[in-house]
Amino acid sequence: MSTQHTLGASSAQFILAIDQGTTSSRAMVYNHKLHAIGRGQVEFPQHFPANGYVEHDPLDIWQSTVHACRKAIRDANMQAADIQVIGITNQRETTVVWDRKTGEPLHRAIVWQDRRTANQCASMREAGHAALVQKRTGLLLDPYFSASKIAWILNNVPGARKKAEAGELAFGTIDTFLLWHLSGGRVHATDATNASRTSLMNLASREWDAELCALFQVPLSLLPEIRDNANAFGLADSSLFSGNETPQLTGATTSELREGIMIGAMIGDQQGALVGQACIEPRQIKSTYGTGCFALVNTGDTPVFSKNRLLTTLAYQINGQPIYALEGSIFMAGAIVQWLRDKLGIIQSAAETEQLAEGIDYQQSELLIPAFTGLGAPYWQPNARAAIFGMTRDTGKKQLAAAALRSVALQTRDLLLAMVEDGQTIDILKVDGGMTDNGWFMQALADITGHSVLRADTAEISVRGAAFLAGLQAGMYHSLSELNALCSSKGNFTPAITSEDRNALYERWLAGVEKIR
Numbered sequence: 001m002s003t004q005h006t007l008g009a010s011s012a013q014f015i016l017a018i019d020q021g022t023t024s025s026r027a028m029v030y031n032h033k034l035h036a037i038g039r040g041q042v043e044f045p046q047h048f049p050a051n052g053y054v055e056h057d058p059l060d061i062w063q064s065t066v067h068a069c070r071k072a073i074r075d076a077n078m079q080a081a082d083i084q085v086i087g088i089t090n091q092r093e094t095t096v097v098w099d100r101k102t103g104e105p106l107h108r109a110i111v112w113q114d115r116r117t118a119n120q121c122a123s124m125r126e127a128g129h130a131a132l133v134q135k136r137t138g139l140l141l142d143p144y145f146s147a148s149k150i151a152w153i154l155n156n157v158p159g160a161r162k163k164a165e166a167g168e169l170a171f172g173t174i175d176t177f178l179l180w181h182l183s184g185g186r187v188h189a190t191d192a193t194n195a196s197r198t199s200l201m202n203l204a205s206r207e208w209d210a211e212l213c214a215l216f217q218v219p220l221s222l223l224p225e226i227r228d229n230a231n232a233f234g235l236a237d238s239s240l241f242s243g244n245e246t247p248q249l250t251g252a253t254t255s256e257l258r259e260g261i262m263i264g265a266m267i268g269d270q271q272g273a274l275v276g277q278a279c280i281e282p283r284q285i286k287s288t289y290g291t292g293c294f295a296l297v298n299t300g301d302t303p304v305f306s307k308n309r310l311l312t313t314l315a316y317q318i319n320g321q322p323i324y325a326l327e328g329s330i331f332m333a334g335a336i337v338q339w340l341r342d343k344l345g346i347i348q349s350a351a352e353t354e355q356l357a358e359g360i361d362y363q364q365s366e367l368l369i370p371a372f373t374g375l376g377a378p379y380w381q382p383n384a385r386a387a388i389f390g391m392t393r394d395t396g397k398k399q400l401a402a403a404a405l406r407s408v409a410l411q412t413r414d415l416l417l418a419m420v421e422d423g424q425t426i427d428i429l430k431v432d433g434g435m436t437d438n439g440w441f442m443q444a445l446a447d448i449t450g451h452s453v454l455r456a457d458t459a460e461i462s463v464r465g466a467a468f469l470a471g472l473q474a475g476m477y478h479s480l481s482e483l484n485a486l487c488s489s490k491g492n493f494t495p496a497i498t499s500e501d502r503n504a505l506y507e508r509w510l511a512g513v514e515k516i517r
Contacts, residue, residue: 013476016072016083016241016261017467018065019460020090020174021269022111022291023338025064027072028460029083030467032476034486036460038078040071047108052115052373052382055108058096059249061174062181066240066247073241080241080261086182087265087470089272089462090174092197095149097160097222098177100170103185103249106157109174110149113292113331113373117148118382129215136212137196138203138303138312143382144329146173147199147216154217167221173197175266176224179233182263185252187234189225191266192322196314201226203303203312206322229267229316230473235260264473267316269462270294274315274325276465277430277456278483285419285426288461289435292376293333293408295415296325297424308418309378318472318480326422328377328415332370334435336404339372346397353401354438360402362447362497362505365390367512368403370411378418379517387516405441409448410509416449428452430489432461439491446493450502455491 013032018025023046029038042064047055073080093112098105110116121141124130130141139145150171154161163169172180176190195201195208200218202209208223227233235257240247267275270288274296277286282300287293296315303312303324315325332339337350347353367389374382388403416426429451435441436455446453458464468486471477495502 014076014078014083015085015087015467015470015476016069017087017463017470018069018089018178019269019463019466020061020065020088020178022091022113025061025068026463027065027068028463028467029072029076029078030464032471034464034467036458038072038074038076040068040075042068042071050116052118054111054113054373056094056111058098058105058109058177061109061177062249063247065178069241080238083261085262085264085470085474086236087466088175088178088263089267089269089466090178090194092173092194092268092270093144093146094174095146095153095171096174096177097150097153097169097171099163100168100252103181103251106160106169107153110152112144114149115143115374115382117143117152120148120151121382132215133199133212134305136202136209137199138305139197139199140309140311140380142380144376145197145199147212147218150218150222151216164219164222169222170224171218171222172224175268179263179266181250182236182240183234184237184257185250186257189227189233191229191231192226192317193229193268193271193314194266195226197268203314206314206317228318228320230265230318230469232473233263233266236263262474265466265469267466267469270296270327271314271316271325272462272465273432274298274465275468275483276461276463276487277432278487279430280480280483283425284430286430286432287412289333289408289431289433291333291335293330293412295328295412295419297419297426299324299326299424304422306418306422308421309380310415310418310422311377326419326424328418330408330411330415331373331376333408334433335372336368336370336407337435340401340404344400346400350434351437353405354440356398356401357405357440360398362501364399364402365392366395366399366403367508368400368407369512369516370404370407371516375513375517378414379513381517384516387512389512405438406444406448408435408441409445410506412445413449413506416451426451428454430454430456432456432459434459442491442493443496446495447497448502448505450495450499453493454489455493457488457490
């Protein structure tokens with residue numbers, strides 16, 4: 001077990017923060033005031049080998065991450081030696097299994113959006129296992145989470161289960177996969193937030209649960225060590241961030257890396273955003289609009305178990321002390337705008353949707369139910385599929401853009417109502433993510449949810465949370481309360497329609513959802 005420690009005062013007060021996302025890998029260099037002074041971003045391919053299947057090549061993830069870090073360091077006009085500490089935030093639930101000796105993945109990464117294990121999860125529910133899973137983990141039995149994805153790889157890659165039982169394989173969510181390769185195969189660990197999304201971690205003990213591992217048929221030897229979010233995870237080989245050579249995958253090694261950059265924090269992207277938005281007190285809530293939409297409300301040091309099919313999850317864990325959250329997950333947010341661009345071809349960039357939607361009022365006949373990869377919270381219908389209702393001869397790209405943006409606001413209302421019914425009080429909704437640059441969408445969000453919406457000063461919030469935690473570990477900061485002075489906002493949007501109009505819109509939404517369930 002690694003012990004926590006912090007670095008002493010250093011003249012190099014710079015943090016490299018990695019944000020490994022669903023469609024791209026990004027890196028940011030921050031100074032001690034959490035001002036971004038360098039940026040790098042590299043997109044990578046998505047793979048859809050069958051209906052409901054979503055995959056990434058782990059090599060693409062690894063190489064795009066290193067290239068993004070190099071770009072950010074160059075953009076900051078500095079060298080790797082100037083970086084004091086590294087923080088990592090990542091797409092959660094996405095599952096990689098690799099060979100310990102070679103570092104080579106056995107299969108493409110199975111992405112959080114993937115629905116291939118829907119039948120397995122349904123069979124487990126029918127066998128009566130859902131209550132145990134929710135009680136131990138706070139999660140529902142759904143393909144979204146990592147456990148059934150691990151089992152799928154072990155059961156479908158020839159020889160994989162035998163190798164796993166012999167201790168020859170390693171599992172990781174993306175934080176673990178990056179840590180392994182940044183450390184040159186020296187460290188196999190995860191943080192408590194990512195572990196809490198696997199369906200294998202006991203939420204009370206914050207350790208792997210042997211009974212759940214047996215239920216999902218996942219050998220314990222496959223799993224990484226669970227650590228706090230701010231922790232001395234290991235050293236990254238600083239030579240990775242210099243030069244132009246293509247980074248390769250690495251196998252396990254027992255040799256010690258004597259010099260490098262400390263990896264001081266790891267946290268799942270949505271929990272990173274909760275920290276990055278300074279939601280460090282109970283009942284503070286944030287909603288992030290990236291590929292999907294994820295709303296988390298801080299519930300303090302006691303887990304709240306939802307009666308409305310929300311998830312109970314770990315918000316963060318520092319010095320062994322857990323803070324919990326209720327979470328609502330929507331699978332399609334910014335991904336809907338990508339669909340307008342990449343599949344329908346009606347826009348060239350996401351920014352165009354704001355101008356297109358202007359002038360399309362709430363009485364539009366078009367209603368989009370974006371269940372492209374099933375419905376998330378509070379429905380959890382993995383086999384539901386998308387639909388557009390109310391199209392006329394007048395329907396064009398303006399109407400489709402408005403319907404797409406409004407569908408994200410309507411899904412957000414689903415989540416907030418479920419949270420209120422679970423006893424949470426919502427005042428101001430703090431928002432972040434790429435979609436929040438769209439002012440039309442921000443106003444629609446306030447109108448449809450009926451809450452004031454406070455937009456973060458930057459769309460890059462998850463990575464800011466990871467950077468702060470890394471700085472906390474490195475001794476740059478001393479308590480979470482310092483976040484309040486480091487975070488600010490740009491724009492407050494208040495509801496501008498009547499409650500009667502808002503409720504009428506929502507009733508039509510519920511009727512549309514019912515038709516596709």
